Each structure stands twice: as C-alpha cells, then as structure tokens.
Amino acid sequence: MALPQASIEVFVSPAVKTFAQACPYIDHVIVDNGDDAAISQQFAERQYDxxxxxxxxxRTYKLIRHLDVPYKLAPKHAWFQYLYRHRANVTYRKDEPCWRGSCMLVEHFLRHHGYPIPALPKQYWDMSQHRQQWQQYYGQQGNELLIFAHAGTGGSSGALAPADFAALLRKINQQTQRDCKFVLTFSGDEEVLAQAIYDNLRQDDIKVVLAKPLPSLADFAESIVAADMFIAGSTGPLHLAGLHDVPTVGFYAGRRSAPKIRWQTLTQSHKRLAFTPPVGKRTGRNMALIDFDAAANEIAAFLDTHYADQQ
Incomplete structure (x- = not known):
C-alpha cells in the first residue's frame, strides 16, 4: 500500500509455498530447498534494491552477505546484527501481538526512505467473491451458520481434549438462537481428534461434518472465507481465519506472558474472543480448567448479536 509500484518477493519454506503464491501482496516466491548456493544465486539474479x-x-546472513544490494535491514537481536549496516528495533510492547514485530521492521524501512506509513486494513485477504462457492463446498444450506472448529494446537498452548471441545460445541449449539453447522477441519494426525469430536456430536444429531480434504494449503486458506466463525487453540488455521476477518475464538494457555495477546489473530478486535485457564504454573497449561460454560455463553451471545440480521 505504501509502495504500490514495488515488486515484493519472499523467501519461504516449502510448506507455505502455495499459500505465499496465492497471497495478493506477493509478486514472486523463492522456496527454501536447502541448497544454499543455488538460493544465493537466485537472490543475485533478482537484483533486489x-x-x-x-x-x-x-544462515540467512550467509545467504545474502555477498549480494550487491544497496539496503539490507535486520532486527536488532543476536550478535550478527552488527554485520548489517541497517538494523531496526522490533521489540513489541506487552499489550501488542507478536506480528507487530514484522510491521515494525517494515515501518523502519518506510520511515528511513521518507514514505508515509499506511493504516492497516480491516481485512487482509478479500476473498468475498468466492464465499458462496466455498459455502457450497462445505454444504451450507439456507440461513445456517458455518462454524469451523479445528482440533489440535500449534504448540504454544495446550490442546483442548476432544471431549471438552465437543462439549463446548454442544453447549454453543444449545444456547444460540442461530441454526449452526459445525465444520471440523484437521491436518495429518489431527484427523483422529476431529473424528472423536464428530462421533461425540453425532450422538445428539448435531449438524456436523468432517471437512473434505483440499489439495493445497492455499486452497484450504482460501476456503476459510466460508466460515461464519473459526474456533481453535493457538494454531495456524486460526490465523488464516484472521486474514479473512472471520470472527475467531481462540483458546490459549494462561500465562503471565499473555499468549492470548501475543498470538491474537488479525480479525478486528470486536470479532475476536479469547479464553484461557487460570494463570499460573500449575494451572496455565491445563486447558480442562477453562470455564467452558462461560465460554459457550459468550460465544452464543456473539453469534446471536453479530448475525441477528440474518435470521
């Protein structure tokens, strides 16, 4: 937004290649194949400014140190920061999410070159034109809301037990006035967790489906535009939902470092709910201590209010 004529290129791991290629802000992708000499050669051929x-x-420093690039900027951490001519303080405040660090790096670059810093968008990835297509893919009918739920965790928090997750979704279904269908998404070994939640909910004839597999991360990321809410622990798919400004419900560990702030999604604050167990060394990672009744009440109330005009 600040430099509309610029070509923005990224260096990424193979796991996120298709997602990076689908990103509307990225013009070219170089994938880390582990061959440092070949990667450095690709960097040189791009002739970056x-x-x-x-x-x-x-390793990153070694990949780019011989490149004839006028401006190289790195964060102020680790001893090799001093090998870069340009360095930026990317220490975000305790009341800020960690993604602010990357923003601060870019903001330093813009200020250094005299460019104004644009306001962040309310929605980072506008796929609204494909929303109906993906709603059909997930079997949405009539006015029912598609509530996505993703078992597992990215590792920064303990995971909700399948029984607790199922109980939460059951209580939401009972308390909301909206007609809901739960879509259980998963990846790899998480299928076992999703299946357990599915079996539990089906005992009460709750409308629930296991998400159909998609060929790539980019397809899955795009498909989340169909969701009316995304519920998960601290995990990657929750943040993909945030790109679409989908209402998110995150479950985080209860620590003094406030993971619910550090790992919050990019969804607008009024559409972002977060729950933790009591803060403490003995309690903070015990996700079973979350007050799921209170969480279900708050989530159901949000659905009833936010989607009131869709009755």
Missing part, C-alpha cells in the same frame, strides 16, 4: 530480514539467523 532492498532486503528486509524478518527472521534473522546466521
């Missing part, structure tokens, strides 16, 4: 190092590692 500037390189911003978001994840600063010694």
């Amino acid at each position: 500037a390189i911003l190092v978001s994840l600063s590692e010694w």
Whole structure:
C-alpha cells in the first residue's frame, strides 16, 4: 500500500509455498530447498534494491552477505546484527501481538526512505467473491451458520481434549438462537481428534461434518472465507481465519506472558474472543480448567448479536 509500484518477493519454506503464491501482496516466491548456493544465486539474479530480514539467523546472513544490494535491514537481536549496516528495533510492547514485530521492521524501512506509513486494513485477504462457492463446498444450506472448529494446537498452548471441545460445541449449539453447522477441519494426525469430536456430536444429531480434504494449503486458506466463525487453540488455521476477518475464538494457555495477546489473530478486535485457564504454573497449561460454560455463553451471545440480521 505504501509502495504500490514495488515488486515484493519472499523467501519461504516449502510448506507455505502455495499459500505465499496465492497471497495478493506477493509478486514472486523463492522456496527454501536447502541448497544454499543455488538460493544465493537466485537472490543475485533478482537484483533486489532492498532486503528486509524478518527472521534473522546466521544462515540467512550467509545467504545474502555477498549480494550487491544497496539496503539490507535486520532486527536488532543476536550478535550478527552488527554485520548489517541497517538494523531496526522490533521489540513489541506487552499489550501488542507478536506480528507487530514484522510491521515494525517494515515501518523502519518506510520511515528511513521518507514514505508515509499506511493504516492497516480491516481485512487482509478479500476473498468475498468466492464465499458462496466455498459455502457450497462445505454444504451450507439456507440461513445456517458455518462454524469451523479445528482440533489440535500449534504448540504454544495446550490442546483442548476432544471431549471438552465437543462439549463446548454442544453447549454453543444449545444456547444460540442461530441454526449452526459445525465444520471440523484437521491436518495429518489431527484427523483422529476431529473424528472423536464428530462421533461425540453425532450422538445428539448435531449438524456436523468432517471437512473434505483440499489439495493445497492455499486452497484450504482460501476456503476459510466460508466460515461464519473459526474456533481453535493457538494454531495456524486460526490465523488464516484472521486474514479473512472471520470472527475467531481462540483458546490459549494462561500465562503471565499473555499468549492470548501475543498470538491474537488479525480479525478486528470486536470479532475476536479469547479464553484461557487460570494463570499460573500449575494451572496455565491445563486447558480442562477453562470455564467452558462461560465460554459457550459468550460465544452464543456473539453469534446471536453479530448475525441477528440474518435470521
């Protein structure tokens, strides 16, 4: 937005290649294939005017140190920061999410070159034109809401037990005035968790489906535009939902470092709910201590209010 004529290129792991290629802000993708010499050669061929190092590692420095690039910017951490001519303070405040660090790196670059810093968008990835297509894919009918729920966790928090997750969804279904269908998404070994939740909910004839597999991360990320809410622990798919500004419900560990703030989604604040167990060394990672009754009440109330005009 600040430099509409610029070509923005990224260096990513193979796992996120298709997602990076689908991103509307990215013009070219170089994938980390592990061949450092070949990667450095690709960098040289692109003839960059500037390189911003978001994840600063010694290997990254070695990949770009011989490149004839006028401007290289790295975060102020680790001893090799001093090998870069340009460095930026990317320490975000305790009341800010961690993604602010990358923003601060870009903001440093813009200020250094005299460009104004644009306001962040309310929605980062507008796929609204495909929403109906993906709603049909997930079997949406009539006025029912598609409530996505993703078992598992990204590792920063403990995972909800399938029985607790199923109980939460059951209580939401009982308390909301909206007609809901639950879509259980999963990846790899998480299928076992999703199946357990599915079997539990089907005992009460609750409308629930296991998400159909999609060929790529990009397809899955795009498909989340169909969701009317996304519920998960601290995991990647929750953040993909945030790109679409889908209402998110996150379950985080209860720590003094406030993971619910650090790992919050990009969804607008009034559409973002977060729950934790009591803060403490003995209680903070015990997700079973979350007050699921209170969580279900709050989530159901949000659905009834936010989607009131869709009755």
